Amino acid sequence: MTRAQLIQQIESKRSVLCVGLDTDIKKIPAHLLGMEDPVFEFNKAIIDATVDYAVAYKPNIAFYESMGVAGWQSLEKTIQYLNSNYPEVFTIADAKRGDIGNTSKMYAEAYFNAFEFDSVTVAPYMGSDSVTPFLAFEDKWVILLALTSNQGALDFQLAENKEGEALFEQVVKTAQEWATPDQLMFVLGATKTEYLERVRAAAPDSFFLVPGVGAQGGSLRDVLTKATNKDYGVLVNSTRGIIYKSSARDFAEIAKIAAEELQREMEIILF
Amino acid sequence: MTRAQLIQQIESKRSVLCVGLDTDIKKIPAHLLGMEDPVFEFNKAIIDATVDYAVAYKPNIAFYESMGVAGWQSLEKTIQYLNSNYPEVFTIADAKRGDIGNTSKMYAEAYFNAFEFDSVTVAPYMGSDSVTPFLAFEDKWVILLALTSNQGALDFQLAENKEGEALFEQVVKTAQEWATPDQLMFVLGATKTEYLERVRAAAPDSFFLVPGVGAQGGSLRDVLTKATNKDYGVLVNSTRGIIYKSSARDFAEIAKIAAEELQREMEIILF
Numbered sequence: 001m002t003r004a005q006l007i008q009q010i011e012s013k014r015s016v017l018c019v020g021l022d023t024d025i026k027k028i029p030a031h032l033l034g035m036e037d038p039v040f041e042f043n044k045a046i047i048d049a050t051v052d053y054a055v056a057y058k059p060n061i062a063f064y065e066s067m068g069v070a071g072w073q074s075l076e077k078t079i080q081y082l083n084s085n086y087p088e089v090f091t092i093a094d095a096k097r098g099d100i101g102n103t104s105k106m107y108a109e110a111y112f113n114a115f116e117f118d119s120v121t122v123a124p125y126m127g128s129d130s131v132t133p134f135l136a137f138e139d140k141w142v143i144l145l146a147l148t149s150n151q152g153a154l155d156f157q158l159a160e161n162k163e164g165e166a167l168f169e170q171v172v173k174t175a176q177e178w179a180t181p182d183q184l185m186f187v188l189g190a191t192k193t194e195y196l197e198r199v200r201a202a203a204p205d206s207f208f209l210v211p212g213v214g215a216q217g218g219s220l221r222d223v224l225t226k227a228t229n230k231d232y233g234v235l236v237n238s239t240r241g242i243i244y245k246s247s248a249r250d251f252a253e254i255a256k257i258a259a260e261e262l263q264r265e266m267e268i269i270l271f
Numbered sequence: 272m273t274r275a276q277l278i279q280q281i282e283s284k285r286s287v288l289c290v291g292l293d294t295d296i297k298k299i300p301a302h303l304l305g306m307e308d309p310v311f312e313f314n315k316a317i318i319d320a321t322v323d324y325a326v327a328y329k330p331n332i333a334f335y336e337s338m339g340v341a342g343w344q345s346l347e348k349t350i351q352y353l354n355s356n357y358p359e360v361f362t363i364a365d366a367k368r369g370d371i372g373n374t375s376k377m378y379a380e381a382y383f384n385a386f387e388f389d390s391v392t393v394a395p396y397m398g399s400d401s402v403t404p405f406l407a408f409e410d411k412w413v414i415l416l417a418l419t420s421n422q423g424a425l426d427f428q429l430a431e432n433k434e435g436e437a438l439f440e441q442v443v444k445t446a447q448e449w450a451t452p453d454q455l456m457f458v459l460g461a462t463k464t465e466y467l468e469r470v471r472a473a474a475p476d477s478f479f480l481v482p483g484v485g486a487q488g489g490s491l492r493d494v495l496t497k498a499t500n501k502d503y504g505v506l507v508n509s510t511r512g513i514i515y516k517s518s519a520r521d522f523a524e525i526a527k528i529a530a531e532e533l534q535r536e537m538e539i540i541l542f
Contacts, residue, residue, distance in 0.1 A: 022373075022374070024377075060370075060374055060377075062368070062370060062374045062375070062377035062378045062381070063374075063377050065377070065378065065381040065385075066377040066378070066380040066381040066384075066385060067381075067385065068343065068347065068381070068385035068386065069340060069343045069344055069347060072339065072340045072343050073340055076339065076340060094370075096368070096369060096370050096394070096397075097333070097367070098367060098394065099331075099333060099365075099367050100419070100420065100421040100423075101421065101423075102293075103293070103331055103333045103334075104333070106295075106331075106333035106334050106336070106337040107333045107336065107337070109337040110333070110336040110337040110338075110339070113337075114336075114337060114338065114339035115339065123367070123369060123394045123396050123397075124396060124426075124427060125394050125395060125396045125416055125419075125427060125428065126367075126394075126416070126419050126421060126423050126424065126428075127421070127422070127423025127424055127425065127426030127427055127428070128422070128423040128426055129421050129422055129423040130421065130423050131423075145396055145397070148371070148396075148397050149371065150371040150372065150397060150398070150400050150401065151398070151399070151400050152371075152372075152397050152398025152399040152400040152401050152402075153397065153398055154398065155395075155398030155399055155445055156395060156396060156398055156438065156441060156442065156445075157396065157397075157398070159432050159438065159441060160432060160433065161430050161431060161432060161433075162431065162432075162433055167427065167430065167438065170427060170430060171427065174426055174427075
């Protein structure tokens with residue numbers, strides 16, 4: 001997907017909402033468990049219910065991987081369902097991969113060819129040749145970890161070099177030498193309110209994938225007023241506040257209401 | 272596997288060799304391609320041929336993941352084959368995972384429960400809560416990226432803080448607060464000869480997984496003289512120099528000779 005297509009979708013839905021598909025067999029409604037593939041059925045229902053309000057879907061790969069071969073089958077069906085039924089939607093494989101060049105190339109083939117995602121999240125620790133193989137695919141995106149939403153972000157991401165630049169800033173600065181904002185986004189945790197403007201300043205034209213709103217405590221208003229740019233420039237992820245809001249038969253309906261509420265807030269602030 | 276069991280195996284085989292199973296369907300001998308699962312057949316033959324000389328096997332997960340569901344089936348058969356036939360061998364899922372706590376827990380379940388590996392490689396960028404969920408499993412290991420063997424390692428891993436400590440040293444120092452050397456190893460690239468002693472000094476009791484000998488240019492002698500400790504303390508990985516030395520019908524036999532040669536060199540220097 002191109003940047004222009006993504007922006008067009010944001011304008012048409014008046015939303016920057018990304019729905020996280022962290023689908024856990026232990027948390028999905030009991031009535032689905034008798035079906036052949038409960039994880040896929042859950043995802044399908046959530047997608048159908050929320051797609052008018054969401055511009056992106058983000059399966060968290062760990063949740064599928066933890067189920068072994070069956071999990072990968074559920075993931076495959078999910079991405080195929082999204083691509084067949086809602087080709088306008090931006091898809092994110094939240095995989096946080098990254099390895100030496102020949103290995104990152106394999107991961108890129110996994111997410112861009114074997115599964116046809118639009119983007120994959122990548123960890124920056126191993127540097128340029130761990131990231132650039134993902135950039136060799138036309139209209140596919142790297143979403144590079146910069147400042148994450150978790151407590152552990154404090155351990156290394158804020159470590160400053162002699163010039164007073166934090167590691168996450170070094171990552172944002174250096175990575176922009178590898179790719180344009182047409183192919184490269186950054187992960188920026190909503191919980192790190194005090195850094196939102198600093199990261200925006202470091203990457204004025206980039207899109208940010210923003211987790212951490214809701215259950216993790218980040219403020220949607222802060223993100224939408226401090227981290228946006230003229231092209232909107234953010235995809236705000238919500239997972240638990242949408243997909244697990246109800247664990248009863250009405251889960252999809254309740255997810256729809258939660259997604260619509262977030263979309264309304266976004267519309268009021270952004271448009 | 273416990274540290275004592277690992278050391279016992281090293282002493283019994285007089286080897287610290289780890290064989291990388293970066294099995295690429297495009298590189299394996301043509302005569303295997305007609306079989307039901309060529310990737311597994313290749314791995315099985317390599318394992319059987321080299322197991323007298325190797326103490327560890329390291330499937331590189333990207334190579335399996337790139338094949339979609341079929342790849343995960345090959346990986347599952349490979350780890351089951353190793354655990355059933357050679358339970359004394361140390362197994363490493365080279366996955367370089369790492370995410371927020373609840374997600375890392377899922378990855379840990381994938382590699383320690385769904386597949387029964389002894390260890391998994393983990394990226395440190397997201398800090399403590401991205402690593403500690405892997406440490407909640409008895410006799411299972413985290414192998415944390417410290418200084419990797421690739422060119423991109425220069426981008427961030429060598430960035431120094433105000434005290435002149437490189438990022439990889441901060442990682443090694445901080446991570447030792449999370450786990451003992453009975454559960455935590457570090458990745459240390461053999462190509463970074465000038466840092467081998469520095470990393471050993473920072474983690475005197477830890478085991479290091481050392482890639483980069485052979486095709487990537489690292490020196491086995493340097494590693495075995497500069498990075499070892501009283502418990503040997505290293506697992507030296509070789510992949511291309513063993514598994515792809517021949518792509519003909521004799522590939523396993525040639526792999527055996529290559530593994531034996533490396534074991535001999537190790538025996539001479541270490542024992």
